[in-house]
Amino acid sequence: MQEHESHAISRRAAVTGLVAGALVVGLDPVTRTWATAAHAAGPLDAVPSLDGTLRTDAASLAAAADDFGHIVSRTPLAVLEPGSVSDIAKMVKFCRPRGIKVAGRGQGHTTQGQAQVSGGLVIETGPLNSIQILSDRAVVGGGTTWSALLQASLAQGLTPPTLTDYLGLSVGGTLSNGGLGGQIIHHGAQVDNVLELEVVTGKGDVLRCSPTLRKDLFDAARSGLGQVGIITEAVVKLVPAPATVRRYNLFYPSVAALTAAQRAMCEDGRFDYLEGQIGLAEGGHTFLMEAVKYNATPADDAALIGDLTHTSVTIDDLTYWDFADRIGPIVDILKAIGEWQRPHPWLDSVVAGSAVNSLVTGALPDLTPEKIGLSGVILLYAIPTKKVKAPLLRLGSTRELNEKYAFLFSLLRTSSPGSLDPAAMIALNKAFYKKNRLRGGGWYPVGSNPLSKAEWVVHFGTAYPAFLLAKAKYDPSRILAPGQGIF
Ligand SMILES: Cc1cc2nc3c(=O)[nH]c(=O)nc-3n(C[C@H](O)[C@H](O)[C@H](O)COP(=O)(O)OP(=O)(O)OC[C@H]3O[C@@H](n4cnc5c(N)ncnc54)[C@H](O)[C@@H]3O)c2cc1C
Structure with a gap:
């Protein structure tokens, strides 16, 4: 597993998590609640040490149980504010054998609970907001907003070729969906303008993928509705911007x-x-x-x-x-x-x-x-x-x-x-x-x-078999993004 210092927000040695200000030391395997040392009734499954914070306070859970739709509300067990990519990998590895479902959440701007997970772990991608502008591309954290990316690229006279109408969406969120906008007539969607991705799979592996490296993962992560991994970094094409x-x-x-x-x-x-x-x-x-x-x-x-x-x-x-x-x-x-x-x-x-x-x-x-x-x-x-x-x-x-x-x-x-x-x-x-x-x-x-499982098969049509194979390979326990209701 690689360590990604570029994503590390405030690196804190061997910190675990917080329950309303107290350190979370583990998950009670019987009640399936996160517990502090003071509240532990019996032996706990120790949570991994994290660079970031695991939140279980009521406000954090309520925020993660809502989205732009305000129609569906599913309360998670905990919310991870990652301090690094390795935090995400560690928590996915922790959740998988315990059957805890996991969903990445960018800006929560889908409208029907797609980024929610009842009794599971929501991973806020917002802290993954690093931006590096190169001459023809940007390397950005998966939680970066298009607004932040455009401001940074415009400072160098560059822009992503296709932009969504609203810029307050996360790069990982729109790449998980598609990213449509009026420039599609020349450039295709945002998913057609990505050169490389870094993904934390449902097995907790940190993998890079591109058209020439793990193409199956690249093709299943783009517009894959969060089903094969959490996009932690994207290399996005840039072109000269008009004034x-x-x-x-x-x-x-x-x-x-x-x-x-x-x-x-x-x-x-x-x-x-x-x-x-x-x-x-x-x-x-x-x-x-x-x-x-x-x-x-x-x-x-x-x-x-x-x-x-x-x-x-x-x-x-x-x-x-x-x-x-x-x-x-x-x-x-x-x-x-x-x-x-x-x-x-x-x-x-x-x-x-x-x-x-x-x-x-x-x-x-x-x-x-x-x-x-x-x-x-x-x-x-x-x-x-x-x-x-x-x-x-x-x-x-x-x-x-x-x-x-x-x-x-x-x-x-x-x-x-x-x-x-x-x-x-x-x-x-x-x-x-x-x-x-x-x-x-x-x-x-x-x-x-909301689609039934059969309707999802119809939705993906000819692309479904490859999607199913990628799901089996990269999220075999089917723990990722259950709010989509696909698998
Ligand atoms: C005002 C407004 C305007 C919009 N305009 C456009 C538009 O012009 N064009 C367009 O294409 N769309 C548009 N959208 C829709 C938007 O693209 C989607 O709602 C997108 O999911 C928003 O990103 P998000 O960060 O809020 O994702 P979220 O709602 O947080 O997540 C959506 C899904 O993606 C998954 N996910 C989130 N982040 C990641 C990640 N890093 N890795 C893997 N999975 C992840 C979640 O688990 C969830 O399943 C608009 C939405 C709003 C509210």
Whole structure:
């Protein structure tokens, strides 16, 4: 096992853990509670000595039993705040023979308990936040946020090629899911821009992997929903960053007009970033294509939008940072008005290009403030399927069906006053998921659409057999990330 001093936060010799300020010395094998020397009733399984802290206080357990969804709550036995990668390895090795399940937790921004583990160990990856910027890549701890990484890389004129809309997510968390954003039209998802990973497997081994080293682990860790290991370090590609962006908000009259424009712009490649939204408007909906060109000026307008057939357009210029962090100030407002703290039964669907117009147009009557919520958002944007290479980042069956495009159709619901309760919203998610599956679609598994084990097999489709083999090899006791409900 390697020691990783770069991750060590405050190295403390032979410290074990803390229970409300007292040292945890072991696990009571009968009651399965962590105990201090003073409270030990009998012989204890001694916990390994750690560089970090093992917490069992009520506040830590409550925080780890919650997430951005505020729908599911599973209380763990303990929360590890690692002081080093070896802490994670030691605790996984400790938990495995005792049948204690383990989940990594980045920012807890999934919405249905994916990072929770009832009666198990939650490993907070936040302390693994080291950042090293090199000329064309960054070496970062798995708990680093994309916001911190971008700030550091921009200081050297560099950026990750693809960014999520919101930057307050952990690198390990989005790499475990996919990491989608408007630059996917050129660069693929974040999982397609990772050069190497360091992973602590379900056996407690610290392993590096890449396209040429343990490819099976590399392919199962990216978009693997935490099933084969905890990502403790990632080597992420960097490219030159633009100084400014010019953003064109182009409005279209219908779903079909919007998706046609998005396909055309993907083919043409003139923009650097392309997303889209359906807005809730008085008596109907708006259809927006958000198209961004890096380092453009008003002189470029004729070439960029002169031949497009939108109904209206607004244009603005932003620094690259302000563009990348555009959700940050909105989050501050949502927090201030209490919407951020409400339940979020999100559904992120992947819809096949051949079905997008009929499915999304058919869904419009269900896109109402009552069903989406006061601050709900509806995303609709194109993903050229060939740009996504990571095998476990599923785009429904679109790749197998040779669909040129899939579309992300995200219903970012908030259960606000006056809107449906979370259970009713989850039922709507399930109904759309089932309809969408029949048309070759699927879902991006960050939200609230609990799948049965059989549905997970369908979800992974042709990638399932290799995933199953990797699970058996790297997490044979199936202790990792049980909140996903896959195995
Ligand atoms: C406001 C907001 C905006 C978002 N925007 C986007 C977007 O634009 N594009 C996009 O793709 N997604 C987006 N997401 C979804 C986001 O990518 C996922 O929720 C992602 O899981 C968030 O990372 P996290 O650190 O919060 O993960 P968590 O919720 O903490 O964990 C998610 C899962 O990954 C596992 N996990 C976490 N860290 C690790 C690790 N280091 N190693 C292995 N497994 C781990 C957990 O066990 C859990 O199963 C958004 C979410 C929110 C709330």
